[in-house]
Amino acid sequence: MVNLFMFQFKKINNSILIKLMIILFIPSLxxxxxxxxxxxxxxxxxxxxxGKYELTWQVHNTQEDRVDFLANDYVEIKDNKIxxxxxxxxxxxxxxxxxxxxxxxxxxxxxxxxxxxxxxIWNNKYLKNDSGNFELxxxxxxxxxxxxxxxxxxxxxxxxxSNYIREDKISLxxxxxxxxxxxxxxCLYEKIDFESATVNTANELNNGLSGIKKSNVxxxxxxxxxxxxxxxxxxxxxxxxxxxxxxxxxxxTDLGVAVFDIQPYLSRGVEHQWFYSVSEETATIDAYxxxxxxxxxxxxxxxxxxxLGWSFGGIVANNAHQQFxxxxxxxxxxxxxxxxxxxxxxxxKENTLTSEKPLIILIGxxxxxxxxxxxxxxxxxxxxxxPDSKIYILEDSYHRFDFNLLPxxxxxxxxxxxxxxxxxxxxxxxxxxxxxxxxTDIMGPNGWSYISQLNKNERNLILDPYRExxxxxxxxxxxxxxxxxxxxxxxxxx
Numbered sequence: 184m185v186n187l188f189m190f191q192f193k194k195i196n197n198s199i200l201i202k203l204m205i206i207l208f209i210p211s212l213x214x215x216x217x218x219x220x221x222x223x224x225x226x227x228x229x230x231x232x233x234g235k236y237e238l239t240w241q242v243h244n245t246q247e248d249r250v251d252f253l254a255n256d257y258v259e260i261k262d263n264k265i266x267x268x269x270x271x272x273x274x275x276x277x278x279x280x281x282x283x284x285x286x287x288x289x290x291x292x293x294x295x296x297x298x299x300x301x302x303x304i305w306n307n308k309y310l311k312n313d314s315g316n317f318e319l320x321x322x323x324x325x326x327x328x329x330x331x332x333x334x335x336x337x338x339x340x341x342x343x344x345s346n347y348i349r350e351d352k353i354s355l356x357x358x359x360x361x362x363x364x365x366x367x368x369x370c371l372y373e374k375i376d377f378e379s380a381t382v383n384t385a386n387e388l389n390n391g392l393s394g395i396k397k398s399n400v401x402x403x404x405x406x407x408x409x410x411x412x413x414x415x416x417x418x419x420x421x422x423x424x425x426x427x428x429x430x431x432x433x434x435x436t437d438l439g440v441a442v443f444d445i446q447p448y449l450s451r452g453v454e455h456q457w458f459y460s461v462s463e464e465t466a467t468i469d470a471y472x473x474x475x476x477x478x479x480x481x482x483x484x485x486x487x488x489x490x491l492g493w494s495f496g497g498i499v500a501n502n503a504h505q506q507f508x509x510x511x512x513x514x515x516x517x518x519x520x521x522x523x524x525x526x527x528x529x530x531x532k533e534n535t536l537t538s539e540k541p542l543i544i545l546i547g548x549x550x551x552x553x554x555x556x557x558x559x560x561x562x563x564x565x566x567x568x569x570p571d572s573k574i575y576i577l578e579d580s581y582h583r584f585d586f587n588l589l590p591x592x593x594x595x596x597x598x599x600x601x602x603x604x605x606x607x608x609x610x611x612x613x614x615x616x617x618x619x620x621x622x623t624d625i626m627g628p629n630g631w632s633y634i635s636q637l638n639k640n641e642r643n644l645i646l647d648p649y650r651e652x653x654x655x656x657x658x659x660x661x662x663x664x665x666x667x668x669x670x671x672x673x674x675x676x677x
Contacts, residue, residue: 229292230326230341231260235268237360240276242304243344243352253304253353256281257363268363272370272429274305279371295326297355304347306454312348320347324355333358368433372403375443379472381451381465383636385629386621388464388511400450402473405432405442406482414441415487415677418473420466420496421448425455428493428586434667440674443477445469458642459635463495467502471514478516487677489520491670494553494582497526497544501561502629504569506536507618520673524666525582527553528561529628530615535564541571543673545666547580552599552654556606557626575669581657585666589658598654599625599646
């Protein structure tokens with residue numbers, strides 16, 4: 184007799200709702216019945232005895248002779264079931280795909296087959312091959328006696344490979360691990376498509392969205408596990424590296440809020456960027472279109488939605504707070520707060536209007552990529568329209584102070600570095616522009632978008648005088664905790 188377990192997930196692809204059903208076949212024979220056979224390694228060995236295991240996914244790039252970590256999951260084998268306990272977020276192979284694999288155990292318990300259809304790795308999923316198609320591939324991993332790499336009952340381990348794109352291979356190692364995290368978070372999301380628009384600069388928005396190119400984009404919705412009828416929502420806008428720091432999804436949902444992570448880059452075929460092919464103004468449109476879409480979702484409390492962005496995404500939060508963008512995009516709903524981690528703050532006119540809702544800026548005092556002095560000046564202007572807006576200048580902290588994969592201090596090499604003397608000079612000279620006014624001044628509103636329209640030589644002529652070989656970013660655990668306390672308080676007061 185075979186037990187059949189079915190899990191249903193909803194996926195939206197090209198506006199067509201597809202119900203994906205995962206079938207997990209596990210014999211009703213007791214999985215404990217052959218544990219004693221471990222030491223003998225006989226032909227009928229039970230491949231996965233009862234216990235807790237870590238699943239480690241890797242990709243093997245044969246051309247570059249390199250092995251890259253993709254993801255790890257934590258499962259428990261108990262009472263004839265394979266149960267996922269914890270699925271952390273990873274860039275390499277997202278949890279939705281891994282959770283949708285079929286896991287089939289043979290009737291004699293001696294063989295395990297893991298099968299995934301149309302599997303995409305981060306670096307291939309959104310990059311097209313020579314034929315113009317996305318790099319997706321089926322994966323079949325088979326575990327049998329030959330897969331056992333360690334037969335010690337306490338450290339039992341299996342490993343096997345599957346062919347992937349071209350000459351690459353994917354491996355899955357299943358290792359006994361009783362020290363599994365107490366977290367039961369599973370990085371599963373619902374992909375939601377919506378319509379937005381694409382512009383290169385704020386100047387293109389002077390006449391609103393009429394006549395602007397429409398774009399089909401998407402975001403990923405993460406929901407808390409509790410049974411509240413309506414959740415507060417944080418809409419997130421990623422930094423220039425193209426993805427939101429992954430631990431935030433677990434942290435925010437643990438606070439009881441939903442997260443909608445917009446994808447302005449990947450929606451338009453871009454993975455990461457420095458000069459903009461996807462502008463901050465475009466991402467601002469995405470943020471407001473996402474607000475209107477999610478405000479109609481009956482799982483979301485539309486009166487408790489905030490916008491949270493980092494670096495590039497922090498500029499998006501600043502933009503969305505400005506009345507110029509609110510008027511031009513003309514959303515149906517309002518953000519209740521705007522939280523901006525280490526944005527580049529432009530020198531705008533003293534009479535610049537904003538939403539009445541608060542803008543909160545969190546920035547390090549050692550950040551010379553996005554100097555705090557500019558943001559202090561900016562907040563002084565913003566407070567005229569938004570008196571509850573505030574800046575937190577965090578001590579001994581560089582750009583990306585909350586990115587826990589970084590060391591405490593990392594020199595990223597030659598890049599734009601705005602010195603204290605230069606920043607004070609431009610502030611004192613009061614060189615300011617109206618939002619939507621075309622210019623080629625990096626310090627003016629949306630300056631990076633305008634400079635991105637220039638050719639390389641033109642950009643270098645403007646930026647080379649301000650480039651230095653030492654430019655630091657780095658993680659600061661204490662600052663990260665301090666900033667998250669501030670963010671958690673904002674969310675609790677919605």
